[in-house]
Amino acid sequence: MEIFQLIISGISQGCLYGLIALGFVLIYKATEMVNFAQGDLMMLGAYFAITFVTVLEWPFFWSVLATILCMALVGAVLERLLLRPMIGEPHFAVLMLTIGLGFVIRAVAGAVWGSEPKALPVPYSGGVIKLGDSVIGYENVAVVIGTVILCLLVWIFFRFTRIGIAMQAASQNQLAAFYVGIPVKRVYSLVWAISAGIAGLAGVLTAPVSLVDPLIGFVGIKAFAAAIVGGFGSLPGAILGGLLVGLTEQFAGLYLPPGFSEMSAYVLLLIMLIVRPQGIFATMQKKKV
Amino acid sequence: MSFLAAQDISIHFGGVKAVQDLSFSVEQGEVFSIVGPNGAGKTTIFNLISRIYDTTKGSIYFKGQDITRLATNQVAQLGIARTFQNIELFENETVLNNLLIGCHVHRQTNLFEEIFFLSRVRQQELQFRHSVEDIIDLLDLQSYRHQLISNLPYGVRKMVEIARALSIKPSLLLLDEPSSGLNPEETEDLSFWLEDINEELGITIIMVEHDMKLVAQSSDRVLAVADGQFITMGKPSEVQSHPDVLRAYLG
């Protein structure tokens, strides 16, 4: 039954990676920028939620909603101030910029909330589901349910709404999208807002599972590995990659010597890149001449 | 034995048959043009010869050697140089360095010698410089020698690209739409240079070209393709008046 327990925690952890990866992929898909600060946005989201619940003492549901909205606003503002001047610059420059942004967010969070770990009290804390010998915490269930709902919403958005379809167009050919009247700049802001909102939700879901401190954003690096394992640029790939990484980590922790658990995500990534450099769902190719 | 021979070459991208069972041969010393409407697969043929794409079927022979499975860089070593439709120069380098990179195929020194810049490397650099300078003279690029590519006007870039291809000292030169983006005057100059390259340097030229005047003026033979398929081949005047060619262009 131990294996079953491992699978459950792997899936729950994997969903978190997947959620952050989803943010990476969304921004990449629409703007071809890589936002390395995605993990730090998640950290920021978790702190927002903690503030709403413990300081302002809002009800949990409204706090979550407020967190997502605030994060969306943060995302849009970041895009307008920092990323818009970078349109058309090499990918590497944007990558470096968001790495710098991550450092700044971390320091800001440290200055506002301090560096001691904080907890987010949630109405569903402490409860467990018993399945045979295995025990599943409500927090973990919430992560999975939250991920599923979010994926559905994202799918509906891209499949059926006008602006979602416009976004796909903008991602494929910026200039052409601009010519047919899609407000490319507004689409960019929106994509950053959505992606930061998702990071906020990931923060809310992760806070009850682990304590929050300014450094939890580093989990973003693992999520990034997950996004690439799934094939950068594919939304289902992001979730799948997250699950793969989550599961691998759990099993490596049990069966391999210490240290391999932390390494496993990256070993998986390297193997993936060597065997299939484009990821599971390939989206890149050589430049056409 | 032909200088360059393509036998039944095909390439498919998924369901799209970009080139289908195409055969042609080019003789040494010729200027050979490939014409056809947009999307006919002309550039694809170039990409097949210079081994940027893999042929799905068929083989290509250069001086009797099968080059169908060689690596892209090996093709250049054999003496096939090319230019690109949308200019692929090394943008952040000077004109001189761009041309010197063309000399790379003639590199005789190894890394160790180069890091310590031994006299052999020095001699080689000097020799490269001399051969590059000949090309600069031929194409009148003296005034641009030390300029960065990113600061050059389009027409000059086009010429630099031809110069870079020449610095390989090729025996076969592939020119992908050499006149596109040039004004009539520059096109005129181009036709003289093509003659010089062909006759003085003895380089065989294959070009993809839309400007029928330039094609008629410079080429010995013309191959017409449409939808990746062979239409006709022959003297420029014959091809231009061939009914199938007219049909392909006019639809």
Added chain:
Amino acid sequence: MRFIRKTRYMQDINLIKHSGHLFWYSLLLIALFISPFGMDRFLLGEFSLVFVYAIAGLGLMLLVGYTGLVSLGHAAFLAIGAYTHAYLLHQGIPFFVSLTVASFFSGILGGLIGIPALRMMGIYLAVATLAFSIIVEQVLVHWVSVTGGFQGMSVPKPIVGGHDLSSPYAFYFLCLVILVICIFLTMNLLRSPAGRAMTAVRDSETSAESMGIDLAKTKTLAFALSAALTGLAGALFAHRLTYLAPDAFTIITSIQLLLMVVVGGLGSLHGVIYGAFFIGFFPQVIAIFRDFAPPGIAQIPGLEPAIFGLVLIFFLIYEPLGIYGRWIKIRLYFEEFPLYRKATYKRQKSFLRTERLH
């Protein structure tokens, strides 16, 4: 403004292009060799650190600035150089032999990581190197018998022919001489075919291939040379640290190294030196700032990386060519005064260039 009359091709090939070059660089060199005698121990130490950073920066510049390959994991090569050197010194291997072996070993590992990297594009490569460096970090923590794990390992003193080079003076000169040699060799590389092949790969892979350049060889070589230089810097860095622990070689270190080449100015060796001075001395500036700032700001955890981050953002948005690029513009302004046109270096706004299939 200077007009140079060229009469021989060798003038373009030689490293020293004209008498002005010769004069200023000789002056700089003399100043660097004389000035330590007026410095205190602290400043000497800082300068040695800058030289070490510059050696690592040369390596990273070769890779990022000249070959166009991004590495987010160069701290790994710094660590490999440092640990190998310390380990060999413990085994009683002579100083210079150990230094060379450490650099070679790092270079070989760099070449090996470069091989799978050949097929990867842009961002994938960056992440692969990041993964590599995290794996190296874990190995350092868990391979206790060699590295000492979390406990770390001590670094023996640099002793050459019975002379102890660990005094600030000796170490300053050691680092300076090695740096000058490295710069000289790198400049040689860049003016010969192998170096030009690297810049060709940076600017257009397709085109480089059709010019007869072997992409795989060139990229592997760039990785190997870059790792070897960084490994060499790591070995010297070990003496500066005197005690090695895994937390000295994290992703933060890698990013600091990248910061050096970006802020200094990508694609120029001058940029490496400016960048090294920047990351060497900027923390001191921040420390001084902390003394004056109100305690609420001075006590913020992670203040230093955050300020580094802000500087990085500022440079990327306003001066992508780095300090060196800014210097060129200022120099041009004075040379052409009063004819300088603001548009000379105006960047063209471009739309994004896609790398994707659909």
